Amino acid sequence: MSGDAGGRLVDGYAQVVFDLDGVIYLIDRPIPGAVEAVGRLHAEGRAVAYATNNASRRSSEVADLLTGMGVPARPEEVLSSAAAAAEMLRDRLPAGSPVLVVGAEALRAEIAAAGLTPVDRADEAPRAVVQGYGPQVGWAHLAEATVAVRAGATWIATNTDRTLPSGRGPLPGNGALVAVLRTALGREPDVVVGKPEPELFATAARRVEGGRTLVVGDRLDTDIEGARRAGLDSLLVLTGVSDVPELLAAEPARRPTYVSRDLAGLFDPAAVVRVPAAADTGGWSVAARAGGLELSGAGRPLDALAVLCGAAWSAPAAPVVRAASPDATDALAALGLPA
Structure with a gap:
């Protein structure tokens, strides 16, 4: 299907x-x-x-990165949370307003390009704190942001991704850094811009x-x-x-x-x-057995996945999936599920 x-x-x-x-x-x-x-x-x-x-690169930098990989891209085709956050603050604050930036240099550049003034310290009276991912973000940056938000600055997060992908598996993302401020401040950001x-x-x-x-x-x-x-x-x-x-x-x-x-x-x-699919689709059948789902039949692993989605999404809790045939065992293995 x-x-x-x-x-x-x-x-x-x-x-x-x-x-x-x-x-x-x-x-x-x-x-x-x-x-x-x-x-x-x-x-x-x-x-x-x-x-x-990802707020650690400007739209033009992302376009250059893609082009260097063999994917011709124009800056206007790239919609980044950093640029969106800067545009939001530009529309909310007077020109030149100080904004405390927690993140990469690309986020600072977007704030400056929006006609605002990037600052680093809470004693510079920032009107807002904008927080995005940056590999060099540390305790001192988060401490300044905490003080500024407590003093009344609006808190903008570019995104709350808990992790970001890498060749070594998921690593802490901006959401992990936002969680530090959430814990220290006891509240949520005022606005989350990204997905x-x-x-x-x-x-x-x-x-x-x-x-x-x-x-x-x-x-x-x-x-x-x-x-x-x-x-x-x-x-x-x-x-x-x-x-x-x-x-x-x-x-x-x-x-x-x-x-x-x-x-x-x-x-x-x-x-x-397309997901989900009915319980008997593409050569596969799913039945509820002893608190779990039992897959039987033969066909494409993706069709098995669609059938499993239909059954799992109708269950009150995520069920255990078991194979009832050799082909089902192979399909579950192909999908990364234990048989």
Whole structure:
């Protein structure tokens, strides 16, 4: 069970909006097949955009990074949480207002480009604190932010991603740093700009008149939830953070429209599946057995996944999945599930 009409998934959409980390690249290396997939979209004349919660690079830097990987990209195609946060503060504060920046140099540059004054200390009376990911952020930066927010500064977080993907597995993201301030202050940020807030995706969708937009992401808690909140279809690719166990346990707000292993699912009907599917689809059957789900039959592992999603999402809690046939054992192994 692939795209809506059994053809290529991408043919149903005028624009594809990609997350970056975990979808196009991991840190600074392209994910296999990503360069070719984006190149194919460009060759077909389809609109492409990139929505990233990473506030450690400016839009122009992201475009240069992509281009250096073989993905020609323009700065205006990149929608970053850093730029969005700067634009928000520009609209809320008088020109030149001091803003305490906790994050990378790219976030400071975006604040300056918006006509505001980046500062480092709470005693400089910042009107706002903007917090984004930066590998050099330490206790002293977080302490200054804590003092400033307690003194009345508005607290803006570019995103609350708990982790970011890497070649060594998930590492602490900006959400982990936001959690430090949350613990110290005993409250939430005043505004969170990036995903799962819908604005980045909604901005991209507004750029394409008369056509549908598909969001492609690797995280249920940011990309997929953000797409749903923006009213857009989504494709979860299994090349980044979220995996099959997380998908089976996903709450309704974080359930994608489609799932594929990688970006081949945009073009190959055999490489993508719509979720969920009925309990007897694609050669697979699922039955409730002793507090768990029992998979039997034979067919594509992705079809098995769609059937399992249908059963798991109807269960009161994330169930244990068991195999009832050798083919089912193989399918569960291919999906990263114990048999």
